[in-house]
Amino acid sequence: MTRFVGLTGKTWTYDERQNIGRGGGGVVFAGSYEDGAPVAVKKVNLSDAGLEAQRRRDREIEIGDLIAASHAAEALKHVLVPLDHAVVDDVLLIVMPIAEGSLAKAIQEDTLDEGSRIGVLLQVAQGLEELHSLGILHRDLKADNVLQVDERWLLADFGISRDTAQKTATYTLSAFGTAPYVAPELWEFQSASVKSDLYALGVLAYQVLTGQCPFRGPENSDYRRQHLTEAPADLGDQAPTSVAPLIYRLLQKDPARRPRDARAVVEALRSRTGPLTPAQQRLATRAQQAEARRLQVEAKVPQSAPQREDFQQQAYAELSLVLEEAENIARPIIPELTAGASFDERNFWLLVPGGRLEFEGWSLDSASTQPLISAGAVYLHKIAALNIRDPHANILCEKEPEGRLSWHIVQFEASPYIPYYSKGPRDRAHGLSREQFIADRYEILRADSNSWTMTKQKLNSDVILELLGDLISL
Known part of the structure; x- marks a missing residue:
């Protein structure tokens, strides 16, 4: 012990x-x-x-x-x-x-009888209502994170939860939940909200009633497509007619079509637990059919593959998160640190007293970037010399075999065996201009050239902190 x-x-x-x-x-x-x-x-x-x-x-x-x-x-x-x-x-x-078990285990072992399932969902919705009343988003609601304690179902595991009173996404930068439960808007890198927690509740409700989540991947790219563009299979007679329309509303692609908050869900579940009159049953059946049709209409036609513009939007959203994480780490050390971004969120900068670290994203046509998703340059500027555009390094985003996007930072140095070198200064590592990068793109992707050597590392917050240190030392 x-x-x-x-x-x-x-x-x-x-x-x-x-x-x-x-x-x-x-x-x-x-x-x-x-x-x-x-x-x-x-x-x-x-x-x-x-x-x-x-x-x-x-x-x-x-x-x-x-x-x-x-x-x-x-x-x-x-x-x-x-x-x-x-x-x-x-x-x-x-x-x-101490917990008696999880909702995931109860679903897997099919120990919930039909009469208790709506009661379980009511308690989960009450847990969300309590959490939201404290200004906290759960952001990872799933069957594994609902535990039974003293015969009550409780929400647990707040590792990526967020206090909505905070103005930044500190501690929750890239984590946004577990793929089968992630709301459509989060796949498009919008902010988490009460409505995204409600979507996860809809997925959980579907799972409790049918034994399976509405979307089953298996890869993240499949989950993204399914949540964004597909309607879940009809609940049919697997859910009480009185409750099915509510579940369909929770699973709407558009957050505005979901219930206004967890309290509304609690009230709806409480009002639908008793027996229905024949007239109420007929009305509930029509409501279920209408909500199911609405989901089918709202679901977009799936594309055979994501467009390059979609990948680029995702890439720059991920780059923004890495920079935000570095900003949050650096600010206690450099209180004067400020950050900014261009209107189209392709250029980002961090300002320290007397200096500016800039990440410039390039708009490149697909022919010039294959097989890259995007590229750009990194500049270290003293405030007195902002007009000097000599890249300190380059950034590039590539699609990895499993479908993830990965940002890297690269620098070039002149080969000592080549007498003539026009890519940049011979005496230090450097980046390439946009025109030079495009001209040399195939050699860069293969790291194959006899006029320069290239170093490449994953772009993360630690690298950005090193760049800030280089800037301060200029």
Whole structure:
């Protein structure tokens, strides 16, 4: 048994021989309070975590603290309230009430009888209502994150949740949920909202009633197409006629067509749990048919493959997230740091006293970029010399075999064996102008040239922080 003291001053123990599950990037063990009361302890090894994972866990602690602080006043009944947490060496320990099981397991083992399924969905909707009333978006609602505790169903795992009072997406930059549950607008890199949580609730409701999610991928590119352009299979007689129209509304592609908030869903479910009169049954059947037709009409015609413009939009949205993450890391060190973007969000910059780090995206025709998705240049400017356009490096976005888009930063250096070199300065690493980049694109993609050598690395927040350091040192 391992013993530790939490931030509340209470003493807890857990047994690493009793693994009872996984969640939020950690392993959950059976544990107990000092009086012997059983608890669950989630253990997360921070030493192996990358920056994004570390921030996710920090966020889980922050949201957990916010929920715990609100627990007494709000009387939360359907949100799992963390009991305590501690950081011991490089290990984060989160103490939680012991759960009897997850909704995912109940669905898989088909232990929910027909009469209880609507009640389960009502409790999940109540949990969302409670969470939203605190100004928190869950952002990863799924069957695995709904746990049964003392015969109640509670929302859990707040690793990528967001406090809507925050003005930035700190700690939640690239994570936006689990693919089968992700709302259409999030696939287009719009901001998460109450409506995107409601869409996930619709997916969960469909799953509870049918045993399967409405969209089944299997790859992320398949999920994106399905959520954006396809209608789910008709519920038929797998859902009560009184509830099916509500589920269809939750699954609308357009957020504006979904219910206004979780409270509206709670009220709708409460009003539809009793038996229907024959007239109500006929009306409910027509409502179900109308909502199903609306979903079919709203779904766009799938294209055989995403267009280059779609990939470019996705690429620059991802680049923006990487820059925002770097900005959030750097600001405590450089309080004067400011950021900006062009109207079309293809050019981005970070300003520090006396200097400017600029990322310039290029508009290139498809012939000149194949097989690239996009490219651009990086500039390090002293404020007194903003008119000098000598690229410090280049950026390029490529589509990886599994369909993901990946940004890299590249620099070139003159080969010492070539007497004449016109690509840039011979005495240092540099980037290429747009015209030179296009002219040399095939050699760049193959890293094949006898006039220069090229270095290439993945563009992430650490690289951007190095660039800021280079700028400050100019």
